[in-house]
Amino acid sequence: MGRSDPKKPIFALKTGLAIAIVSALLFVSGSLSYVGDNIIWAILTVVLIFEFTVGATLSKGYNRALGTISAVVFALATAQISTWSGEWQEVVIVVSFFIIGSISSYVKLYPTMKAYEYAFRVFTLTFCILLVSGTSDFVQAALSRLLLIGVGSCVCLVVNLCVYPIWAGDDLHKSIVKNFRGVATSLEGCVTTYFQHFGYERISSKILVYQASDDPLYSGYRSVVQSSSQEDALLAFAVWEPPHGRYKMLKYPWSNYVKVSGALRHCALMVMAMHGCILAEIQAPSELRDVFKNEIQKVGAEGARILRELGNKLEKMENLSPDIDLLDKVHEAAEELQMKIDQKSYHLVNSEKWAAGKQPKEFADLDRLQDLKEDDMKPNVINSLSEANLKPLFPPLDSNVTNVSNHPSMVHWGSAEDMLKHQVQWPSQLSVLGDQILNVREVKTYESASALSLATYTSLLIEFVARLQNLVTAFEELSDKAKFSDPANPLEAKEAISLWTKLLKCVGIK
Structure with a gap:
């Protein structure tokens, strides 16, 4: 310690x-x-x-x-x-x-x-x-x-x-900078893991009950989500401290640090939801994910870059560059992802249901039987369905999948003490119509839900990009009130180095 x-x-x-x-x-x-x-x-x-x-x-x-x-x-x-x-x-x-x-x-x-x-x-x-x-x-x-x-x-x-003073304001500053980098790491991890095709072979029980875990993807956003009470306590102590170190202003705007952290927490909740999509029982097949892979990875990389840039600026107490729009590239990447979703939207829904018209007989028979009460069910009602009526209208997205329990997205649960017991596979309710009808229901429902899980993941990522504007606005307000320094101009720095080099050569120093 x-x-x-x-x-x-x-x-x-x-x-x-x-x-x-x-x-x-x-x-x-x-x-x-x-x-x-x-x-x-x-x-x-x-x-x-x-x-x-x-x-x-x-x-x-x-x-x-x-x-x-x-x-x-x-x-x-x-x-x-x-x-x-x-x-x-x-x-x-x-x-x-x-x-x-x-x-x-x-x-x-x-x-x-x-x-x-x-x-x-x-x-x-x-x-x-x-x-x-x-x-x-x-x-x-x-x-x-x-x-x-x-x-x-x-x-x-x-x-x-x-004697070696310990400042609450300095701890608050460093804590928020650390949270920026943690959320950036989690965002990158969520995007990378999502395309590793079910990389979670074993899920720690601590993650599933929201406890501290050594998984960097999980701990990155967890620290900022639960840091509200700690930051409020540090804020209450920081306002008592006299000007010191880099914080030389009277009535330093410590409350704006908490506002920046709140905006960051608002973004981290989207990362938390994206991680939940990775841990979900229902997953989109790898072939469907690869359709949107490049666009999703670009948005994730740009979002993480912005978080790290803001964290570095906060650590150095520098203003954002007025000549560069920090959100320009991430907005462009989000637009490309949205356009790709619009072009390939038929992958995310059951296209056979688009056309308006009479409901297929197979679905009508299944719906009619499901609405019957169990006491009124007769054996001849079930037997009246032929094999043709029980076949799915379209094959599963993965030909090796016959039901939810055999899908590769289902994680393998270990028997170790730190692993959660095997979860009940979805759907868990048994049908009174027989296993054959149940398999039809499971496969067709799973096909729709698996595609929608990808739509959910992409919508969360786009929502994360939309929330970045609030974070940048809160940072600019803090930098203005705290009088952060202007960023160094690279051209001016090069000119200064060149001038000093010439002066040293004039006096005979290499």
Whole structure:
């Protein structure tokens, strides 16, 4: 874990350093009367508010300060009221516990107060502890504890800022760049695997129950689909951080990073659906896929190129080139695919059903028999169908396929523990008309569905291209608000290199 993420052991060392610094106050507690037994408040403060990132520490420190100061004020007022009440002092304190505990617990459930939940917890805890400790030296105890909490907070802030600071904004930035590349990898994998003719011989059960898997095609889009909560948490901490590193603006537009990630997630859902087509039980035959292979591969390659280009631009914090339309090539490829679908659309439907007219007798007989109730079925009704009536109107797309269970698109399930049990083959319901009628139904239904699965896959890919415009728009809005740098001009760079070469030659340096 330390090698994969060096920030984690560094955070652990920083936490230990902060606790050690605060604990050193024990050595001077003899000379400072207000420290005494209250040193535990400083240690508790470090343990509770020292977080992984600077923004999280600032947010939690603010909440703790807000809750503590409010609790001290309310506790002082309650202590004074209880002193005036004389023999009813204990009753006043108990009633105040009930009122404060109920109100604070109710208010923190309000949606807009979610960011201050920790402040409400600190407020309730501090209020109760101060009143339980007694009211004789209440002011001195409250001030000493407040002072030590401030000392612990300052130690946390100094250590977190000065010793290898870990920024929530930087983590948010890197996470979104990684998601761009992950979705691009998944898109390429979906296109490549779709033409490998049922390359999934074994499907991990983790994929089928949406759990983490080492399959790069699956993990690429999964990370961005489920990253919403993590990004919201990083955003809540990033807004607390001061200008730093490459993020030197006050009120840096971190919310626009989340918008870009949301637009990317909107595109990743299409990749997820395309992967679902690859994992489906019903698959289009390889001959039909090859008809649209070149166009689909071109769209997939261009889409992945755009995602990687946007990811690189975001990583470098550069604007898009104003002279180049980033979506021009992918739109052209999508148009070519759409034109190919229009020209070859007869491959995607049952062309024998196009002509309007009387329904073929074979289908009429089958539909009539299916509508009959099982109790009303007579043996002579089934026997009345001849062999000619039971033959399919057209042969299967694959001559070796007689039913769904024998089709090569059906994956082979392993018996290992990490593999899902054999799924029920489609269709799973048995017909009361006999196996012969069932085979006719299965083959004809499967032929139509298998062709439609290819239509579904291509429509998802075209929809992915359509959603790229929202992603580019969100990126341009971010680059404008964050004041990204302009991309370097290759011609100007070459001229600068040539000029420096001539100058070095003039001074005798090769």
